[in-house]
Amino acid sequence: MTESVAPETPDANPEQTAMIVAKVRRLMLIASLTVALGIGAIFTVIGYRVFRSEGSVQSASQTVTLPKGARIVSTGVSGDLIVITLDHAGVPEVRTFDSRTLKPVGRMTFAAEP
Secondary structure (H helix, E strand, O other), X not given: OOOOOOOOOOOOOHHHHHHHXXXXXXXXXXXXXXXXXXXXXXXXXXXXXXXXXXXXXXXXXXXXOOOOOEEEEEEXXXXXXXXXXXXXXXXXXXXXXXXXXXXXXEEEEOOOOO
C-alpha cells in the first residue's frame, strides 16, 4: 500500500498559519454580523409596516341633508377630504368631509360686502 503524504512547504510557518486563520475568522465574524444586521433591519421594517398599517378600507355610506333649494355645483377630492360646492339661493358654500369616515370637517360660506 502506498501512503500519500502531503509535502511540507518551507513557507508554512505555524505562527503565520495561526495568524491567517485568525484573520479569516475575524472576517467571517464581520460578514456574519453584517448579514444578521441586514436581516434584522428587514424584519423590523416588515413588522413596522404590518403593525402601523391603517387596516383595510371599510365601506361607508351616509346621507347628507342639504338646505332646501340648494344644489350641488361641483365635487372634488383633495388628499383625505371630499369637497362639495353648493349653491344656496345664489350664495356659494363649500363643505368638506373626511373621506374615510364621511364625517363633516368644515363648512365655508361666502357673503358679498355691503
